[in-house]
Amino acid sequence: MSFQILLNVILAVTWMFLKNEFDGSTFIIGYVLGLCIMFVFRRFFKDRFYLNRVIAVFRLLLLFARELISSNISVLKIVLKPKLDMRPGIFAFETVLRKDWEITVLSNLITLTPGTLVVDISADNRILYIHAMDIADKADAVHSIKHTFEKAIMEVSK
Amino acid sequence: MTAIVEILSALFLLMGVFLFLVSAFGIIRLPDVYTRNHAASKSSTLGILFILIGTLLYFFHEHGHVDFRIVLAILFIFMTSPVAGHLINRSAYHSGVKMWDRSVQDDLKKGR
Amino acid sequence: MFDFVLKIALLGASVSMIGFLYRLIKGPSVPDRVIALDAMGINLIAIVALASIVMDTGAYLEAILLLGILSFIGTVAFAKFLEKGEIIEDDRNR
Known part of the structure; x- marks a missing residue:
């Protein structure tokens, strides 16, 4: 229930962004339009969301930004190295997350981690196949995925 | 004050362009699809x-208000870019593009 | 000073565009070309942003949003086509 209210507010704010006008009437118009859109898509909703998740979401976003910058620095180093001596490869990573959106967020984060990129997911959503720029720091990557990302995502979903 | 904002904005623009140059260099130089996709x-x-942050700062100090269309663009690109990278990588793997001959490990082949 | 930085930035963006174009033309496989095309779309967004600073107008900012959406949808459609051979699957009654 509250999840749907929040989504509605987000739709209203998006409408305000698109109009680039920030007064009450624009918000109300956006709210009504968002209500129409959510009415059309109503059978895709399940009742979820509690308000204390918001903080965890923000922490996840912060993590996202930090990882993007650090991943860029490491890719930059490899690209600008005069000799191409990295050893790429695909390794399997078993995740403990089960819900679809959790796995989506996790693979987005992995794609933005230093030198790793998700290639495929096994049919039962248990194993992520990750292409690594340099297989030598595989243990490092697995450790950071397990202890930073999965924990932060579980914080949001619990 | 205006000088500081202008210098910050110029710095952001230059850093962004430098990253673009590195990305183009990597796309030309790296050996196979998967590593190019990293770059x-x-x-x-x-x-x-x-x-986009540099543009935001410039318009902020020129016109005096934050233009939220740029914020929207930043959010959108942030959400879609990893998805696009993953999709290309996956389609490349399934359409049978070979990995670089110095690749050492392929767990996905074992897994199916 | 700022104008000089702008010119340098536009030059750099154009040079990287040439790099992507090289990979787009030469790329040995189709996914290579799709990657180059995606990167070119993002590069085009950067050039539009720089141009809107040069002309000192906020009128092109909608074009940034539209280019972002179009390049993402183009990439997704290409990837799906490469993988499955069709873009819109007809699997409603499977």
């Missing part, structure tokens, strides 16, 4: 982030 999907994302 393209990461450096380009951070590059466009820096350039």
Whole structure:
């Protein structure tokens, strides 16, 4: 229930962004339009969301930004190295997350981690196949995925 | 004050363009699709982030208000760029593009 | 000073565009070309942002949003086509 209210507010704010006008009437118009859109898509909703998740979401976003910058620095180093001596490869990573959106967020984060990129997911959503720029720091990557990302995502979903 | 904002904005623009150049260099230089995708999907994302932040700062100090269309663009590119990179990588693997001959490990082949 | 930085930035963006174009033309496989095309879309966004600073107008900022959406949808459609051979699957009654 509250999840749907929040989504509605987000739709209203998006409408305000698109109009680039920030007064009450624009918000109300956006709210009504968002209500129409959510009415059309109503059978895709399940009742979820509690308000204390918001903080965890923000922490996840912060993590996202930090990882993007650090991943860029490491890719930059490899690209600008005069000799191409990295050893790429695909390794399997078993995740403990089960819900679809959790796995989506996790693979987005992995794609933005230093030198790793998700290639495929096994049919039962248990194993992520990750292409690594340099297989030598595989243990490092697995450790950071397990202890930073999965924990932060579980914080949001619990 | 205006000088500081201008210098910051110029710095962001230059950093973004530098990342674009690195990304183009990587796309030309790296040996196979998968490693090229690393260069393209990461450096380009951070590059466009820096350039849009620089544009935001410039318009802020020129016109005096934050233009939220740029914020919207930043959010959208942040959400879609890793998805696009993953999709290209996956379609490349399934359509049978070979990995670089110095690749050492392929767990996905074992898994199916 | 700022104008000089702008010119340098536009030059750099154009040079990287040439790099992507090289990979787009030469790329040995189709996914290579799709990657180059995606990167070119993002590069085009950067060039539009720089141009809107040069002309000192906020009128092109909608074009940034539209280019972002179009390049993402183009990439997704290409990837799906490469993988499955069709873009819109007809699997409603499977």
